[in-house]
Amino acid sequence: MEFRPDPELEAFRQTVRTFLREKLPVDLAHLSIGMFSPREAMSRWQAILHGQGWAAPSWPVDRGGTGWSVEQRLIFDDECSAAGTPTQDTFAQKLLGPVLNHFATPEQWQEHAPPILKGERKWCQGFSEPGAGSDLASLRTKAERRGDHYVVNGQKIWTTNAHRADWIFLLVRTDPEARKQAGISFLLVDMKTPGITVRPIWGIDGHHHLNEVFFDEVEVPAANLIGAENMGWSITKFLLNNEHAYTADLPLLKRYRGEMRRLAVTQSVGGTRLIDRPEVAHRIALFETELRAVEMMVQRTAALHGDQGHFAHAMGSMLKLRGTDLQQRMSVFMVELLGDSGAVADTQSTNDLAAEMFFRRASTIYGGSSEVQRGIVAKLMFGL
Ligand SMILES: Cc1cc2nc3c(=O)[nH]c(=O)nc-3n(C[C@H](O)[C@H](O)[C@H](O)COP(=O)(O)OP(=O)(O)OC[C@H]3O[C@@H](n4cnc5c(N)ncnc54)[C@H](O)[C@@H]3O)c2cc1C
Incomplete structure (x- = not known):
């Protein structure tokens, strides 16, 4: 059997290579082999991708994505990896993005998706708690509806990049009486909201990526609820399925x-x-x-x-x-x-x-x- 490269995909590879040669600033290339790229580098690179129309390789084209095939996305990743580009914001692109595309109202999408595409808003993931990691549905951070707000109290842990993020997508318990999976909701919270405290956890690698995040009477507009109240577990399953693959x-x-x-x-x-x-x-x-x-x-x-x-x-x-x-x-x-x-x-x-x-x-x-x-x-x- 003989394997020959697909000429269309090879042409696509050349297009990506040319773009990277011409548009990737020298000071952004090969910044780090693995871990997280500096925030400023990520934002600059994301803005360049946005200018090219390549801001979200895996999102559908009608949502600001590229509409690329799986093969094209893998080629893009390959070439970016070889050129040593900064990473994109995985939390925003791969975890929250598909959730917004699937479950958000048009108003919610309009508020949150464009800043992700342009690299202007960074996200972190507020799921795990002390006592709720593998058994995530045991989470206890509570959100109580009061008028047009939820009031959030509780604690998250191991929150990667909470100290650098602008917003957090949060799992909260909205019905303490229901079966544990049935009482959970999915909220978007601005990290600047009063009552949020971020404390660092230093890693064995000598770096600060992880945090504890505390919520004390944090008021979140009810308009920031994604999907219906108490439907957060279905959204979580959808999101986690993406997380395992990436x-x-x-x-x-x-x-x-x-x-x-x-x-x-x-x-x-x-x-x-x-x-x-x-x-x-x-x-x-x-x-x-x-x-x-x-x-x-x-x-x-x-x-x-x-x-x-x-x-x-x-x-x-x-x-x-x-x-x-x-x-x-x-x-x-x-x-x-x-x-x-x-x-x-x-x-x-x-x-x-x-x-x-x-x-x-x-x-x-x-x-x-x-x-x-x-x-x-x-x-x-x-x-x-
Ligand atoms: C570097 C890092 C970054 C992270 N970033 C984030 C983040 O950004 N946001 C976030 O929400 N969370 C984050 N987490 C948390 C992560 O999702 C949890 O640590 C993970 O789900 C495990 O939960 P746990 O730490 O509570 O351990 P536990 O669930 O308490 O597990 C303890 C041990 O028991 C084992 N165990 C548990 N259940 C079973 C089972 N059913 N069968 C067999 N063995 C089992 C586990 O494998 C483990 O060895 C991060 C964690 C790390 C280490």
Whole structure:
């Protein structure tokens, strides 16, 4: 069998490459290998994408998206990853965006979607609480309707980037008497609202990404409720299904691959380049093969997009398991390639592989832990 590139897709790839060559500012390229790009860089890059009409590759075209096919989106990700562009705001683009496109009223969409497309408003996700992580439906943060407002009281935890976000999408309990899934609502809250306190949680990587967020008599306009009151769990299931599929983070794995290759040819031991040592070359070949397998799973899962069936859901979980396991092992290997210098964490650098390796320990926890994903696969695929 002979594989030939599709000429139309190859032409698309060239268009993306030309755009990146001409429009990606030098100071924004290769800012960081993995973790989060600085907020200012993300905003500038998002504005450039918006100017090109490419602000939301995965949104439908009538919602300001590109209307690209799955293959085109994967090519776009590929090329951005190779060029080292800043990341887009995942919370806004991949989690909240589809929710707005599906469930928001026209007024809500008009208020929130354009600032996301232009890179003017950053979001964070207020789901987890102390005592409600894997068992999210046990959440206790309460929202009580008083006139045309909800009054929110409670606490969220592990809220990534709450200290940099303008808004938070929040799960709250609006009916304490109902069965636990049935009493939850989905609220959009401006982080500047009085009564919100953000406290940092410092990570093992030496960085501040995570936070606790406290709500004390926080007044939220009832107009910020997405969907009907107490219908938040259906929206959450819709959102989490998207979350499992993206956490494999193929662009990140490809950046790791680029860095792994670079280190293998630039680092030497005893005058021999690492790539010329058979055991190193062998491990790199295995990683490349595993990465290709994850890429094929991503293509398969993406082709099921919109399908909310059991198989699609299980594929999302399998992808999360494979992708995050590979992220962890590749990030350890990169530090090994650095030898003694890899052991020194440099928290000031945006390309600190030791910090990256430590941060990725969390990848098998966030977005649903590996144990929980295995449970989902066992149930959906094997009926266990
Ligand atoms: C770096 C990072 C970023 C995060 N960002 C966010 C964010 O932005 N917003 C947000 O809302 N949340 C965020 N989270 C929270 C994340 O979603 C939760 O940590 C995760 O869902 C696990 O919940 P938990 O920490 O309460 O652990 P628990 O649910 O208490 O789990 C503890 C242990 O028990 C295991 N376990 C639990 N239930 C089962 C089961 N049914 N079967 C088998 N084993 C089980 C788990 O796998 C785990 O090992 C983040 C977490 C991390 C680490």
